[in-house]
Amino acid sequence: MPIEILPEKVIGQIAAGEVVERPASVIKELVENAVDAGARTIQVQIRDGGRRLMRVSDDGCGILSDEVSLAFARHATSKLRTIDDLMAIRTLGFRGEALSSIAAVSHLVLVTRSVDETVGTQVRIEGGTVIQQQSIGAPAGTIITVENLFYNTPARLKFMKQESTEKRQISGVVTRYALAYPHIRFVLEQDSREIFRTSGSGQLADVVVTALGLDTFRQMIVVDSEESARGNHPAVGVYGYTSLPTLNRNDRSRIMIFVNGRAIQDTNLTFAVTQAYHGLMPSGRHPIAVLMLDIATDLVDVNVHPTKAEVRFQNSDAVFTAVQRAVRRAIVSAANVPDFASSMTSYDVDQWAAPGTRWLSQADGEPIEGDAGYLSDELFDDDDPTAIPVGPGAPSRPRTMPMLRVVGQVGATYIVAEGPVGLYLLDQHAAHHRILYEQFMDDLSSKQPIARQTVDGQTFDVPPREARLIEQNLDALKQMGLVVEIFGTNTFIVRALPAILADADAVDVLASLMGEFDPRESAESLTDRLAIRLTAYAAVKSGQVLNMDEMQAIVRRLERSPTPLTSPDGHPTLIHMSNEQLAREFSRSR
Ligand code: ADP
Numbered sequence: 001m002p003i004e005i006l007p008e009k010v011i012g013q014i015a016a017g018e019v020v021e022r023p024a025s026v027i028k029e030l031v032e033n034a035v036d037a038g039a040r041t042i043q044v045q046i047r048d049g050g051r052r053l054m055r056v057s058d059d060g061c062g063i064l065s066d067e068v069s070l071a072f073a074r075h076a077t078s079k080l081r082t083i084d085d086l087m088a089i090r091t092l093g094f095r096g097e098a099l100s101s102i103a104a105v106s107h108l109v110l111v112t113r114s115v116d117e118t119v120g121t122q123v124r125i126e127g128g129t130v131i132q133q134q135s136i137g138a139p140a141g142t143i144i145t146v147e148n149l150f151y152n153t154p155a156r157l158k159f160m161k162q163e164s165t166e167k168r169q170i171s172g173v174v175t176r177y178a179l180a181y182p183h184i185r186f187v188l189e190q191d192s193r194e195i196f197r198t199s200g201s202g203q204l205a206d207v208v209v210t211a212l213g214l215d216t217f218r219q220m221i222v223v224d225s226e227e228s229a230r231g232n233h234p235a236v237g238v239y240g241y242t243s244l245p246t247l248n249r250n251d252r253s254r255i256m257i258f259v260n261g262r263a264i265q266d267t268n269l270t271f272a273v274t275q276a277y278h279g280l281m282p283s284g285r286h287p288i289a290v291l292m293l294d295i296a297t298d299l300v301d302v303n304v305h306p307t308k309a310e311v312r313f314q315n316s317d318a319v320f321t322a323v324q325r326a327v328r329r330a331i332v333s334a335a336n337v338p339d340f341a342s343s344m345t346s347y348d349v350d351q352w353a354a355p356g357t358r359w360l361s362q363a364d365g366e367p368i369e370g371d372a373g374y375l376s377d378e379l380f381d382d383d384d385p386t387a388i389p390v391g392p393g394a395p396s397r398p399r400t401m402p403m404l405r406v407v408g409q410v411g412a413t414y415i416v417a418e419g420p421v422g423l424y425l426l427d428q429h430a431a432h433h434r435i436l437y438e439q440f441m442d443d444l445s446s447k448q449p450i451a452r453q454t455v456d457g458q459t460f461d462v463p464p465r466e467a468r469l470i471e472q473n474l475d476a477l478k479q480m481g482l483v484v485e486i487f488g489t490n491t492f493i494v495r496a497l498p499a500i501l502a503d504a505d506a507v508d509v510l511a512s513l514m515g516e517f518d519p520r521e522s523a524e525s526l527t528d529r530l531a532i533r534l535t536a537y538a539a540v541k542s543g544q545v546l547n548m549d550e551m552q553a554i555v556r557r558l559e560r561s562p563t564p565l566t567s568p569d570g571h572p573t574l575i576h577m578s579n580e581q582l583a584r585e586f587s588r589s590r
């Protein structure tokens with residue numbers, strides 16, 4: 001073919017592909033326009049997952065009748081004039097591409113009336129060509145109906161996913177904008193059925209309840225922090241909600257991050273959120289979070305991609321740190337549950353390590369004051385030998401829980417304890433697991449060799465695939481005190497076990513670790529998972545009868561844990577019932 005400049009129409013269709021990938025991208029652009037138009041209510045209707053029809057109605061400012069056709073021209077926008085305006089952009093749109101792109105690949109009808117005019121306009125466009133334009137009576141605002149998306153771009157049509165997938169994508173888009181704009185009422189109807197509605201109350205909490213459900217919301221913690229500008233670090237406000245460590249998922253899809261009201265995809269920041277849970281959730285699990293970032297517009301470049309789903313930060317490390325700290329701070333302060341006397345919580349947030357280093361290597365704190373009224377520290381000798389290995393203790397570590405007095409054991413599974421403000425029930429396995437894990441990670445990070453115990457060389461065979469995994473990870477295992485040598489093809493011999501596992505069956509231990517090896521995983525996260533698994537193996541089991549000393553030893557160590565309320569794999573370690581709750585349960589008036 002000879003070289004030729006493409007006709008305008010083909011250029012438009014090609015360009016449209018960048019903005020309009022699927023029905024959900026249409027909804028995204030139309031909703032953004034409605035938000036930019038100052039709408040108080042935005043209604044989204046779809047039929048057949050958006051293939052047949054999508055309609056977005058708003059009560060925003062509308063479009064002046066003599067600007068209507070301009071709105072569909074390529075690169076036509078009312079939101080930006082010079083490139084410098086981008087530095088201060090507050091609107092969601094600015095590229096002037098959406099309406100022209102959508103109109104190029106669909107049958108589109110626009111009805112709009114500007115608040116400044118008494119008569120509205122209706123335009124009908126097919127594949128980018130205006131078919132009809134007329135004056136019409138209409139309420140102030142804009143209604144855009146898009147039918148037969150991709151009817152003239154068969155390649156795109158072929159790539160449309162199942163209806164259910166498109167529906168899910170669309171409700172994802174609407175949910176995100178509803179979260180970002182709680183003062184706007186959003187309504188989503190699928191095939192004439194209302195499936196989502198927010199109140200427009202202005203309260204983020206209301207939208208979170210609607211979007212994620214009340215059960216989930218009850219397990220969310222408020223994040224609210226303003227990282228002050230330091231040196232050349234920008235000030236970043238981070239607020240919203242993040243889940244308790246016990247509420248987690250195996251994918252990242254519920255970590256929703258917004259920058260200045262724009263839903264963005266940023267794997268780096270998603271990672272920052274997950275990182276904040278380090279040691280509180282097994283690696284590979286992810287929290288649920290809705291986080292709004294507030295950052296000066298000149299420090300974010302929003303013009304990275306036609307879909308505007310990515311942004312570039314001038315200082316992405318500072319933003320990463322701000323998110324990680326804000327979330328970590330929220331989790332830790334939630335871990336110091338309000339029932340616990342506030343004088344007993346001392347956790348120096350400024351001592352937190354930078355990203356990439358271990359978070360839980362807690363800086364030494366002063367012994368806390370103010371709890372002398374209760375059982376005094378001297379009653380317990382941290383070096384008291386007990387049958388259960390709980391480590392040497394960490395006397396310099398501040399207490400994160402009140403001191404508890406063990407009352408007894410229930411069902412050989414739970415430790416009953418009394419504290420200054422009520423009753424505590426500890427899950428002995430989860431609590432011990434937390435303690436052993438912290439001890440183990442402390443030892444690992446101090447680079448001391450993990451105490452280990454030689455065992456009579458026990459050989460074992462594994463299937464070839466597993467054998468390769470073991471071979472590849474011999475060093476990682478050794479670092480954790482598990483010395484394994486190759487004995488033959490697919491045969492190994494165990495030479496030593498970590499001391500905390502001295503009594504365990506070596507082959508059994510290894511078998512339990514097999515599921516943790518994932519060739520794609522980073523060494524750090526593998527170590528973490530192995531540590532969680534090994535310490536779970538070593539921790540007292542439920543069903544194991546403990547004597548008072550053993551129970552007291554567990555409780556005493558847990559009191560010093562920076563994050564005493566969950567096991568490293570995210571199970572609760574203790575339940576607290578306050579004196580008030582007890583009185584209420586027994587109908588005692590106080
Ligand atoms: P952009 O949003 O990047 O400016 P669009 O192609 O999405 O580009 O829209 C073009 C212009 O049409 C906007 O700048 C705005 O002036 C006008 N417009 C589009 N949708 C609406 C709406 N729902 N209400 C009012 N004006 C709108």
Ligand code: MG
Binds near residue numbers: 029092093094099
């Ligand atoms: Mg737009």
